[in-house]
Amino acid sequence: MNFQIRYLLLAVAFVLASFSAVLAQSAKPIKVDNSPSTFTRSHPFESGEELIYVAEFSRLLLKKIDIADFRFSAARQESPQGSGGSGSPTSTASDDTLKLTGDISSKGFFSKLFNLTFRERVESIVDPTFFTVQKSKRIDEQGKRVRVSETTYARGKLFWIERDPNNATRVPRTATASFTGAIQDVLSAVYYLRTQPLEIGKKLEVTISDSGRVFQVPVLVVEKKRMKTVLGRVEAVRVDPQVFGANGMLGAKGQVSIWFTNDTRRIPVNAKIKTEYGTFDITLRKVITPSAKNSPAKMKS
Numbered sequence: 001m002n003f004q005i006r007y008l009l010l011a012v013a014f015v016l017a018s019f020s021a022v023l024a025q026s027a028k029p030i031k032v033d034n035s036p037s038t039f040t041r042s043h044p045f046e047s048g049e050e051l052i053y054v055a056e057f058s059r060l061l062l063k064k065i066d067i068a069d070f071r072f073s074a075a076r077q078e079s080p081q082g083s084g085g086s087g088s089p090t091s092t093a094s095d096d097t098l099k100l101t102g103d104i105s106s107k108g109f110f111s112k113l114f115n116l117t118f119r120e121r122v123e124s125i126v127d128p129t130f131f132t133v134q135k136s137k138r139i140d141e142q143g144k145r146v147r148v149s150e151t152t153y154a155r156g157k158l159f160w161i162e163r164d165p166n167n168a169t170r171v172p173r174t175a176t177a178s179f180t181g182a183i184q185d186v187l188s189a190v191y192y193l194r195t196q197p198l199e200i201g202k203k204l205e206v207t208i209s210d211s212g213r214v215f216q217v218p219v220l221v222v223e224k225k226r227m228k229t230v231l232g233r234v235e236a237v238r239v240d241p242q243v244f245g246a247n248g249m250l251g252a253k254g255q256v257s258i259w260f261t262n263d264t265r266r267i268p269v270n271a272k273i274k275t276e277y278g279t280f281d282i283t284l285r286k287v288i289t290p291s292a293k294n295s296p297a298k299m300k301s
Contacts, residue, residue, distance in 0.1 A: 052286040059278030066108045098126040118142045124188040131192045132182035160212030175212025218242040229269035235262040
């Protein structure tokens with residue numbers, strides 16, 4: 001069961017990362033100094049927003065049972081000296097980086113049903129100019145089982161290591177792999193992806209690393225239609241990341257669909273993950289901006 005839950009969580013994390021990335025593009029852009037010596041590309045999601053989601057699970061007689069809360073944030077931070085990143089040709093030690101954070105935790109009936117509590121936290125350090133990941137860290141807690149993994153990227157190579165913090169004598173798992181061009185992890189990949197235009201019939205592809213392996217993930221822009229959402233009735237575009245399948249990141253059968261408003265904001269309004277274990281519905285419930293953090297609005301049920 002733990003193995004199955006781990007990969008279902010990965011699929012959910014992929015979708016929710018997409019949510020935070022697209023929604024963040026509706027934020028006010030940050031002004032930057034465009035002089036040649038100091039220019040770095042700025043992204044709207046660097047404003048420090050915090051995005052909160054709820055995931056629900058359905059199977060047979062179980063209908064939309066709350067299973068998890070999600071929190072995602074992005075912020076620019078000062079790069080440590082000598083970071084070197086993933087080998088970007090013009091990156092320097094003085095460049096700022098982006099820190100992307102995703103936090104997923106179990107809740108309610110789901111934990112009781114499977115007798116399992118879980119929490120997964122992902123941190124991604126990204127070069128904002130070339131938008132390629134420099135370092136990834138994941139903390140995966142399932143009941144008493146805890147794993148901490150880190151991935152570093154440099155000059156076309158990645159190194160992944162996973163440790164058990166509760167057992168210092170356990171030999172760490174490690175893996176290395178090669179890649180070309182820009183590379184992403186699960187979180188940074190979709191932030192990058194959401195900067196691309198969503199045109200019906202278009203196929204996008206991104207290189208993603210996960211647990212020491214490298215995947216080419218196609219993303220299809222499928223259709224558009226009118227939908228009833230928390231924003232009212234809107235025209236929305238459906239995007240299908242191809243993360244399932246024999247050669248995909250998730251070896252099981254399944255389908256991921258995400259709906260975004262078909263406007264300049266591209267706000268995600270609905271997502272659905274269909275698997276052999278059941279269906280996950282994911283809904284944005286709250287956006288906290290830096291100015292509103294002292295008085296956030298209540299969640300909608």
